[in-house]
Amino acid sequence: MGRSPCCDKVGLKKGPWTPEEDQKLLAYIEQHGHGSWRALPAKAGLQRCGKSCRLRWINYLRPDIKRGKFSLQEEQTIIQLHALLGNRWSGIAAHLPKRTDNEIKNYWNTHLKKRLNKMGIDPVTQKPKTNALGSATGNPKDAATLSHMAQWESARLEAEARLSPTSTLNFVENTNTLANGLINENSMELHEMGAWFRQDSSYRAVENMNMEDYSDMMVWESGDHQQWSSMAAPAENLNETSYGNSSSSSSSLEENRNYWNNILNLVS
DNA sequence: AATCCTTGCAACCGCGTTATA
DNA sequence: CTATAACGCGGTTGCAAGGAT
Numbered sequence: 273m274g275r276s277p278c279c280d281k282v283g284l285k286k287g288p289w290t291p292e293e294d295q296k297l298l299a300y301i302e303q304h305g306h307g308s309w310r311a312l313p314a315k316a317g318l319q320r321c322g323k324s325c326r327l328r329w330i331n332y333l334r335p336d337i338k339r340g341k342f343s344l345q346e347e348q349t350i351i352q353l354h355a356l357l358g359n360r361w362s363g364i365a366a367h368l369p370k371r372t373d374n375e376i377k378n379y380w381n382t383h384l385k386k387r388l389n390k391m392g393i394d395p396v397t398q399k400p401k402t403n404a405l406g407s408a409t410g411n412p413k414d415a416a417t418l419s420h421m422a423q424w425e426s427a428r429l430e431a432e433a434r435l436s437p438t439s440t441l442n443f444v445e446n447t448n449t450l451a452n453g454l455i456n457e458n459s460m461e462l463h464e465m466g467a468w469f470r471q472d473s474s475y476r477a478v479e480n481m482n483m484e485d486y487s488d489m490m491v492w493e494s495g496d497h498q499q500w501s502s503m504a505a506p507a508e509n510l511n512e513t514s515y516g517n518s519s520s521s522s523s524s525l526e527e528n529r530n531y532w533n534n535i536l537n538l539v540s
Numbered sequence: 541a542a543t544c545c546t547t548g549c550a551a552c553c554g555c556g557t558t559a560t561a
Numbered sequence: 562c563t564a565t566a567a568c569g570c571g572g573t574t575g576c577a578a579g580g581a582t
Contacts, residue, residue: 286551286552287550287551287552287575287576288550288551288576289550289551308567309567309568310566310567310568322567322568323552323553323567323568323569324551324552326568326569327550327551327552328550328551330569331550331551332550332551359571359572360570360571361570361571362569362570362571373570373571374549374550374551374570374571375549377571377572378548378549378550379548379549381548382547382548382549383548
């Protein structure tokens with residue numbers, strides 16, 4: 273019953289791969305394809321388990337892998353998708369061609385998470401930390417506003433990703449200055465975080481949607497979604513535009529622009 | 541120069557999901 | 562439908578390299 277027995281792990285090599293092993297694996301897969309990972313090591317003459325071979329191929333040997341420093345746009349995509357998907361690295365990797373989930377996970381844990389912390393943003397919730405905001409402006413109302421911004425941004429991205437698996441990437445490509453405050457480690461100040469949220473992101477994303485997608489988003493928006501439900505506009509000193517209310521489907525793009533401009537004024 | 545500490549990343553491990561008999 | 566093994570994913574570890582003391 274079931275599949276054939278699992279690999280016998282006795283006598284199998286572990287640890288770093290040698291160039292010779294890499295060559296054997298590469299040569300075999302180029303000629304035959306990987307087929308069953310379980311059966312591959314014996315056929316390729318490797319003293320490894322199939323799992324180890326698969327990992328080595330996917331994360332290192334595959335020809336369509338881009339290695340080296342992450343670009344600004346890639347960083348933006350990771351940050352935004354992490355806000356949306358959490359630690360679903362394979363999901364995030366699907367939006368970053370030629371990058372592996374393992375590489376993205378490592379990059380997040382060693383670079384981006386620290387950077388967000390340094391900016392006063394909780395990397396888990398992606399919401400501004402209260403004390404950081406308070407110290408920057410001294411106004412608790414501003415903290416509430418930024419929290420609202422973070423929630424809106426997160427929810428917007430979720431809607432966008434739901435509408436199209438590639439939309440987030442396209443969106444990021446169109447916003448080449450987004451997240452400058454995150455990228456430049458030497459100038460992480462609160463007003464830059466505000467700029468990160470503000471820079472054309474929301475209304476441009478809405479503008480780029482076709483009407484079908486936009487109405488789909490609005491239908492979803494009016495539903496009983498957990499994130500949207502907590503998105504009542506927090507600050508009286510903003511225009512009355514409210515993204516969390518289904519009645520906002522009548523809001524014009526101009527109102528959206530005003531909304532973000534108001535936020536910039538608050539945080540700059 | 542030697543030692544300790546920190547950082548980055550490749551690779552492993554465990555577990556949930558999927559496929560198969 | 563059930564049992565079982567393979568697959569795939571995310572968390573974690575271990576080690577090499579570089580920096581600090």
